[in-house]
Amino acid sequence: xxxxxxxxxxxxxxxxxxxxxxxxxxxxxxxxxxxxxxxxxxxxxxxxxxxxxxxxxxxxxxxxxxxxxxxxxxxxxxxxxxxxxxxxxxxxxxxxxxxxxxxxxxxxxxxxxxxxxxxxxxxxxxxxxxxxxxxxxxxxxxxxxxxxxxxxxxxxxxxxxxxxxxxxxxxxxxxxxxxxxxxxxxxxxxxxxxxxxxxxxxxxxxxxxxxxxxxxxxxxxxxxxxxxxxxxxxxxxxxxxxxxxxxxxxxxxxxxxxxxxxxx
Numbered sequence: 001x002x003x004x005x006x007x008x009x010x011x012x013x014x015x016x017x018x019x020x021x022x023x024x025x026x027x028x029x030x031x032x033x034x035x036x037x038x039x040x041x042x043x044x045x046x047x048x049x050x051x052x053x054x055x056x057x058x059x060x061x062x063x064x065x066x067x068x069x070x071x072x073x074x075x076x077x078x079x080x081x082x083x084x085x086x087x088x089x090x091x092x093x094x095x096x097x098x099x100x101x102x103x104x105x106x107x108x109x110x111x112x113x114x115x116x117x118x119x120x121x122x123x124x125x126x127x128x129x130x131x132x133x134x135x136x137x138x139x140x141x142x143x144x145x146x147x148x149x150x151x152x153x154x155x156x157x158x159x160x161x162x163x164x165x166x167x168x169x170x171x172x173x174x175x176x177x178x179x180x181x182x183x184x185x186x187x188x189x190x191x192x193x194x195x196x197x198x199x200x201x202x203x204x205x206x207x208x209x210x211x212x213x214x215x216x217x218x219x220x221x222x223x224x225x226x227x228x229x230x231x232x233x234x235x236x237x238x239x240x241x242x243x244x245x246x247x248x249x250x251x252x253x254x255x256x257x258x259x260x261x262x263x264x
Contacts, residue, residue, distance in 0.1 A: 032071040033092040033228070035061055036085055039076040040168045043193050043252045044097050047076070056252040060114060061095045061219065063244060068235035078167075080148065083108070086220060092228065094220040097187055099150045109225065110218035112233050114245060117258040118215050119151050120191040121208035122201070123183030124176060131208065137161045141182040144172030150215065151185040170194070176205065183208065188257035196255075211257045237263045 037045040039053055048054040053074050065072045077085060082098075085091050086108065097117070100110045121143075123130065130136055136143060137160030145152040147165040155163050164181050166172040172184040173194050184191070188211045195201050219236070221229050239245050240263045249260050 030069055030071045032073065033065060034073045034075060034090070035065070035093045035095065036075050036077045036082055036091040037061075037094070038079045038082060038096040040079070040170070041097055041187070041190055042170075043254070044187075044189060045095070056248055056254060057095050057097065059248050059251070060239075060245065061093070063239055063248075064219070064232060064235045065093075067239060068231045070231075079146070083220075086222060089222065092221070092225070093232070097189070097217050098220055099215040100218045101150070104220075107223075109221045109223045109229050111221070111229065111236055112240075112263055113216035113218050113261050114236060114240070115189075115217045115249075115254075115258055116214060116261050117217060118188050118211040118213040119154050119185055120188035120211055120257060121183055121185050122173075122176070122191055122195060122205045123208050124179070125204055125206050127182055133158050133161070133208070133212070136183065136208075144175055144181040144184045145169075146172065146186065149186075150213075151187065154213065155185055173198075173201070177201070189254050192255040192257050193253075196253075216261065 037053065037057060039045050039047050041055070043055050045053065045055040045057045053076060058074070062072070075091065079096065082094050082096060086094050098104070100113060121133065123136070127141070130139065137158040140160050140162060142162040142164050143155055144164045144166055145155055146169045147167065152163065152165065155161055164172070164175070166175070169184070169186045169190055172181065172186070175181050176184050177200060195205065219232060221232070240260065246260045249258070
């Protein structure tokens, strides 16, 4: 009896120390990462009629992290809070049509690019004999752009243009319809989407040329997250090579102004 009692005590100690006692099969949980998006950019990332995050980039990032073996949490964050939240490590990843600028690369890391897009301009049809941004500058036109975006910074190159800023690109489009500005500048995918979805825009606005710039978009990470970047790059590269990203491009009708890049 004494021997059995002592044996039970020893086994109990092993259990407490985690050195023995099978608990039965347990599922290993995947590591969880937090992903931030600005859900104001139809058709890239937005809230659908059910109040759920939806869009090309939402579908894409879900596929990328699942393929990489991560669980995830998607959070909707206003544009102005994306980079600060990443740097303070509230988020692990940010995806929101973020251009891979050299200035940003100094502070943050980027995945391999998942889309090549750029800037497009819509102006009102009642503005005649204007076929370039230089001519818009000459007539001192008022042009709307979402604040602190590459479109906003792009406009600053044209001194004669009066820049009118908005928190959301859609607000700039509505203002143009009400003649509150002469035109709008935005990401070509976004401009193309708003134009094709709105009969009033088709009737009263026109594209100023074609795509003005060529920009690459990437998923943003902290620079010190080297292993996470490696895993995200590998997963994204696989989805680019197997045609998954191209299928999402077609699903969301991103148009001819944007293309899916071929990974190196």
